[in-house]
Structure formats: C-alpha cells, structure tokens
Amino acid sequence: MPDLKNILFMKRKNAWFKTDRESIFNFAQGYKNFLKKCKTERETVKFVNEYFLNNKKDREFIIINRNKSVALIRLSEGFGMRMIASHIDAPRIDLKQNPLFEDSGLGLFHTHYYGGIKKYQWLNIPISLHVFLVKSDKEILEINIGEEPDDPIFVIPDLLPHLSKKVIDEKVTKEAFDANKLNIICGSIPFSEEEKDQIKLNVLNYLYEKYKIVEEDFVSAEIQAVPAFEPRDIGFDKSLIGAYGQDDRICAYASLMAFFDVGISDKTQVLLMVDKEEIGSEGNTSAQSSFVYDIAIEILKRKGIEPTFANILNFFKSSQCLSADVSAAVNPMYKDVHEADNAAYINNGVVITKFTGHGGKYYSNDANTEFVAEVREAFNKDGVIWQIAELGKVDEGGGGTIAKYISKHNIETLDCGPALISMHSPLEIASKADLYETYKAYKSFLIMK
Secondary structure, eight states: OOOHHHHHSOOOOOGGGTSOHHHHHHHHHHHHHHHHHOSSHHHHHHHHHHHHHHHOOTTEEEEEETTTEEEEEEOOSSSSEEEEEEEOOOOEEEEEEEEEEEETTEEEEEEEEESSOOGGGGTTSOEEEEEEEEOTTSOEEEEEESSSTTSOOBBOOOOOGGGOIIIIITSOHHHHSOGGGOOEEEEOOOSSSOSSSHHHHHHHHHHHHHHOOOGGGGGGEEEEEEEOOOOEEETTTTOEEEETTHHHHHHHHHHHHHHHTSOOOSSEEEEEEESOGGGTSOSTTSTTSTHHHHHHHHHHHHTTOOOOHHHHHHHHHTOEEEEOOOEEBOOTTOGGGSOGGGOBOTTSOEEEESOOEETTTBTOOOOOHHHHHHHHHHHHHTTOOEEEOOSSSTTTOEEOOTHHHHHTTTOEEEEEEOEEESTTSSSEEEEHHHHHHHHHHHHHHHTOO
C-alpha cells in the first residue's frame, strides 16, 4: 500500500539539506559585505550603480531616480516585463532640520524616527551618523561618522534602573518611551567658560573647522542615525546573520546577484529598488511614484515601440512581478502570534505570501491564483526550497508591502522573500540558507517560461 502521507501531504524542507553548504556560506559573505556598505538608500543606489557598471552586458541599462531608487533592465525580444521589486529604505532615526541644542551639560541632537521602530531598542546602542548635506554654495557633503574603529560613536541615553520605576517601569511600553526623548548625545566640552550655549557652539565650531558647515546647513541635510555595528554571524554553526537593515536589503542583494547570474529570457527583466516603503510608499522616490512609468516608457522606446498610454497599459498587462519583501519567521518565545500551519520558519526556504494587509485582507494585494501556480511550478522545476506563510494570525496585527502599488498597474504581482526574526530591530536575524534560496528563487522567476 502506498504511503499516502508521503504522496499527499505538503512537507516543509530544511534548506541546509538540499543545497551545497559551501555555496550558501560564500554567498552570505558577499551579502554581509554589502550590508556593511549600504546602511542608507543612497548608499545602496551607489553600490548598485557601481556593481552594474562593472558587470553590465549588451541589452542592459540602468535608470536612477534622484539617487534613492533605481532600476536595472535587460531587454528581450518579447513584450512585457518580469520584474523583481524590493525596497531599500529601512527603519531608523533621522535628525530634525534644526537638530542641535544643549541641556544639562551635554550637546544633543533632536530626532524624528522613521518607520516602525520599537523605541526602547535604540537606547544605549552605538550609533553612526550617515550624512548627505547640500551647503548654501551647492557643495555636497557625503560622509558617515561612527563606522570606522577610530571614529566616535553617538548614543541615545537610557535611564538607570534605580530611578526608572515611575518614569518607565510602571507604564505600558507605548507610553513609557517618548519619541521626543530620543535625543542623541554629540558632545560635552564647552567652547568657553561663558554660561549659555557653549557646548552647542563648540560642536558647531568643530563641524565648521572640519567640514565647513554652519547651523543653517542642517536645513538642507539628510542625517540618518543607524546602528554602528557590522553584520555578524550568529550561533556556533554561523548559520544566521545578525545585521541592521535586512528588511529589505536582503531581497535587494539577492535580486541583484540573481539578475547578473541569468541570461536573456522571453520578457524584459527588471530589477526595481525603491525608497519610502517603511512610511507608506509616499513621495517621488517610492513605489507609488511615476518611476514605474518612466521604466516602461524607456523600455518601449528602446524596443522601437511608441510609448503611448495604450501601449504602456498593454505592456503592464503583459508583465509579472515578484514583490521582493521579507516575512516574519516564528520566534520560539512568541509563537502564539502565529498560526502554525501558515507561518514561516527559519531555514525552510524563501516565503511565498499570497496576501498581506490587515484584518480582512485590507490594504493588500491578493495575488491571482493562476500567477501563484506559475511561480510554484517554476520553483519546483528549478529545485527552489520554498514555504507559504502569512504575517501572523488573523487580527493579530499585520503589515503591507509594495505589492499593492505594483499590482494596481494591472501587473501580476506576488510577495516573495525570506523570513526574518526581530524584524525592524537594530539587529535583524536571517538564515543564510533562506538567503540563498531567495537568490535561487529570483533566478528561477527571471527566466521562467
């Protein structure tokens, strides 16, 4: 009698037993180097552009949008595109436009957090500042401070436990940590023995002597505060990666490597990496911007097709997209927020997510079944280890991706990426095996028939 369970049941597979481990570890090393260099969206676009220029072949070109979003394109003879779309922004803490003040013998920066963070996770960790500043004479200053061993670091100070009972301990988390108290220490030496604003003056004097910037220059600056530590291996077996910004740069890197490791297919292949996903995809560098139209117009022009509105719509209708974003892996300390049969697990491969959103699938792209079937068939044919999952139990919470913005152009779209533990924290955790299966999945999609 046949083993019906073996025939009929869908089984989870551990990716470590299905793929060459040397390949997994080698791929992960390149990824860690990428994460070390790319802690902001501008730095990621710069890395992608340099990588493209060093590896481009015939029929390939790049479009950069305001140095915060980017598309790589490989033309084909066929109509339509096969797109992998990720986002390259990450939750962080930004300096305000008038940031510098002093209080209680310390120089401090006012901040405004970006994206969904747990505020307490950013207290008393080493912070680096990544600066993009345009001076009044239009000179650009682009530096980071805190990443090199000899650099100073910065910190948001926590309250000692001896005095925190009423201020923090007896309050619920949402009330205990005030966003207006996420101020960063940046100095403490006064410029002179005068009483007022001497620490602030000393900080400004240092900035002027070293970088020739004045306080007004902060108005035209993007200064992002991010964790100062480097990506590290986790566990005795070094099977996991702990790093900042893996949501969603893990998908960006996997797709970039996949793009250059495949050839021409039946549809034009596109990598899209966008900004502002963590704050709702608003603004002119996000997935909701007209950038996707710019891409379509340029492709049609290069194929000798007039980019009329009708042709653009038909081009979108003939296109497919993997929304390359991460999912939530089961944390063994908090299993109750997941429904076990529809949850993602570390080391079980790339995650296919048919829908995201909140509650009754609100604010979600719910992928068409026919497209899900195509992707599943391609992954199985190419030996990709994959799993299905949704983001937590129904009504537990939820979240969204850029899939809903891509699919509104009538492009078939499905969420697909690895699962992380501790998502949106300063140290997110990913499996090296899942990273590699994600790379394999993106290669399979780009050339699927």
